[in-house]
Amino acid sequence: xxxxxxxxxxxxxxxxxxxxxxxxxxxxxxxxxxxxxxxxxxxxxxxxxxxxxxxxxxxxxxxxxxxxxxxxxxxxxxxxxxxxxxxxxxxxxxxxxxxxxxxxxxxxxxxxxxxxxxxxxxxxxxxxxxxxxxxxxxxxxxxxxxxxxxxxxxxxxxxxxxxxxxxxxxxxxxxxxxxxxxxxxxxxxxxxxxxxxxxxxxxxxxxxxxxxxxxxxxxxxxxxxxxxxxxxxxxxxxxxxxxxxxxxxxxxxxxxxxxxxxxxxxxxxxxxxxxxxxxxxxxxxxxxxxxxxxxxxxxxxxxxxxxxxxxxxxxxxxxxxxxxxxxxxxxxxxxxxxxxxxxxxxxxxxxxxxxxxxxxxxxxxxxxxxxxxxxxxxxxxxxxxxxxxxxxxxxxxxxxxxxxxxxxxxxxxxxxxxxxxxxxxxxxxxxxxxxxxxxxxxxxxxxxxxxxxxxxxxxxxxxxxxxxxxxxxxxxxxxxxxxxxxxxxxxxxxxxxxxxxxxxxxxxxxxxxxxxxxxxxxxxxxxxxxxxxxxxxxxxx
Ligand code: NA7
Numbered sequence: 001x002x003x004x005x006x007x008x009x010x011x012x013x014x015x016x017x018x019x020x021x022x023x024x025x026x027x028x029x030x031x032x033x034x035x036x037x038x039x040x041x042x043x044x045x046x047x048x049x050x051x052x053x054x055x056x057x058x059x060x061x062x063x064x065x066x067x068x069x070x071x072x073x074x075x076x077x078x079x080x081x082x083x084x085x086x087x088x089x090x091x092x093x094x095x096x097x098x099x100x101x102x103x104x105x106x107x108x109x110x111x112x113x114x115x116x117x118x119x120x121x122x123x124x125x126x127x128x129x130x131x132x133x134x135x136x137x138x139x140x141x142x143x144x145x146x147x148x149x150x151x152x153x154x155x156x157x158x159x160x161x162x163x164x165x166x167x168x169x170x171x172x173x174x175x176x177x178x179x180x181x182x183x184x185x186x187x188x189x190x191x192x193x194x195x196x197x198x199x200x201x202x203x204x205x206x207x208x209x210x211x212x213x214x215x216x217x218x219x220x221x222x223x224x225x226x227x228x229x230x231x232x233x234x235x236x237x238x239x240x241x242x243x244x245x246x247x248x249x250x251x252x253x254x255x256x257x258x259x260x261x262x263x264x265x266x267x268x269x270x271x272x273x274x275x276x277x278x279x280x281x282x283x284x285x286x287x288x289x290x291x292x293x294x295x296x297x298x299x300x301x302x303x304x305x306x307x308x309x310x311x312x313x314x315x316x317x318x319x320x321x322x323x324x325x326x327x328x329x330x331x332x333x334x335x336x337x338x339x340x341x342x343x344x345x346x347x348x349x350x351x352x353x354x355x356x357x358x359x360x361x362x363x364x365x366x367x368x369x370x371x372x373x374x375x376x377x378x379x380x381x382x383x384x385x386x387x388x389x390x391x392x393x394x395x396x397x398x399x400x401x402x403x404x405x406x407x408x409x410x411x412x413x414x415x416x417x418x419x420x421x422x423x424x425x426x427x428x429x430x431x432x433x434x435x436x437x438x439x440x441x442x443x444x445x446x447x448x449x450x451x452x453x454x455x456x457x458x459x460x461x462x463x464x465x466x467x468x469x470x471x472x473x474x475x476x477x478x479x480x481x482x483x484x485x486x487x488x489x490x491x492x493x494x495x496x497x498x499x500x501x502x503x504x505x506x507x508x509x510x511x512x513x514x515x516x517x518x519x520x521x522x523x524x525x526x527x528x529x530x531x532x533x534x535x536x537x538x539x540x541x
Contacts, residue, residue, distance in 0.1 A: 012142060024051060043133055061178075062088045063089050115134070116135075157174045210352070216363060225340070416437070
């Protein structure tokens with residue numbers, strides 16, 4: 001070893017745990033590690049907390065889970081004192097909440113910002129992770145016994161490979177990295193590529209400012225109305241009077257959220273009753289539409305009844321029948337994430353808003369001033385890429401993670417493999433928060449994050465108590481779990497679309513269904529693993 005390295009070793013900071021990311025997962029992980037009396041440092045590429053809510057500042061960015069549920073529950077004082085203003089919180093309000101939590105629990109001193117974790121290499125002796133950080137043009141290394149990837153499921157923007165995009169002379173934005181100061185679209189001709197949730201939330205607001213909005217659609221999406229509104233104080237008081245019971249009830253629901261889950265099949269009722277149920281849910285708004293009947297996510301014929309209902313609604317919201325047809329999906333409802341909108345379809349009735357169906361006329365290239373399709377040159381001043389994320393694995397894959405037997409990217413080349421979405425065989429003392437194979441994006445993310453953080457913290461606490469230094473998922477347990485994740489997915493409609501749940505939106509990404517469907521059985525499994533002395537993991541000292 002040379003002198004420089006020796007010097008670096010002497011100066012290298014050491015922690016019990018390094019946490020990657022200062023979103024809701026990283027912040028709570030830090031809090032729990034501190035309660036264990038451990039030293040921990042959170043590294044975050046951005047210059048503030050909030051994770052996906054730090055970056056996604058596009059117009060209209062909002063959560064699609066009701067505010068009263070999309071919040072931490074680990075502290076009753078916190079959930080009692082915090083006042084949400086609307087049914088669905090806006091990005092600025094969620095970011096304010098994240099900052100409030102960081103203040104309230106004094107998290108700032110142990111979080112370092114503007115710092116990207118580049119690599120993590122396991123050193124067999126002494127059994128620690130060497131973590132490489134990039135910070136203000138310099139590289140630094142720290143060491144930790146544990147690494148927790150709190151990197152988020154929707155944190156790496158998916159950049160489309162469209163010829164000439166880099167030659168565009170106008171303004172180019174991705175919804176997932178929207179400028180902090182906002183963008184004034186007054187007098188601008190805007191081209192929006194993509195029609196997922198980010199596009200559906202932002203298009204009506206962009207159309208309110210811009211001279212023209214052309215929407216380039218590859219696949220239409222189903223969207224239900226949000227019916228967002230200020231929160232009713234009586235409703236808030238009611239939830240707060242029984243917050244912990246309410247949270248506990250939600251853990252028993254399939255998506256871990258209060259979707260007023262029905263246990264009935266869509267065919268247990270008459271046609272008129274079914275329509276009445278859909279009408280009721282449509283009128284109330286939100287993702288609870290999907291839980292109108294228990295078999296909507298599993299049975300094609302049941303799902304077809306929901307499809308027919310929404311198709312009729314789209315036809316009723318869009319004046320031009322040809323345009324309505326183009327905006328109408330042919331896929332099962334929910335197999336791509338259902339969107340929640342305010343006036344999305346109606347926006348297409350405005351004379352300055354138009355749709356370009358990329359199935360009819362694909363984009364051929366972008367020039368300095370236009371998006372060119374097979375039959376037309378669309379001159380624009382601004383291009384908005386609402387093209388989504390390299391979901392669930394993107395952020396972890398960007399880090400060069402090296403275990404004793406090789407890299408994580410090599411291991412995951414054919415698709416991500418993890419036990420319970422919490423850990424992956426061959427990578428000791430490395431934890432994932434809401435990783436692939438956990439309910440994550442098919443659940444209410446915030447409670448799922450808390451459940452994972454608590455599981456990881458309890459596990460590390462157990463190791464401390466029993467003087468164990470190493471934990472690693474067993475390959476066999478991991479294989480069995482992944483087989484189970486797929487078995488469950490295959491009983492459902494979810495693998496039937498080219499969704500980001502499958503990695504299908506990113507060119508070259510392996511198609512593997514990543515989230516686990518079913519919050520209650522997942523919780524049971526996690527608890528059972530612990531009750532059996534961390535079944536499926538090897539613990540050693
Ligand atoms: P999504 O839901 O992944 O939507 C991305 C959209 O961009 C979708 O319509 C894609 O079409 C489209 N897309 C992606 N690449 C291209 C290219 N190359 N050309 C044309 N169109 C393209 O991301 P969002 O940000 O809207 O939402 C992500 C989640 O955030 C959302 O589900 C909520 O949970 C919050 P495709 O469907 O792939 O044909």
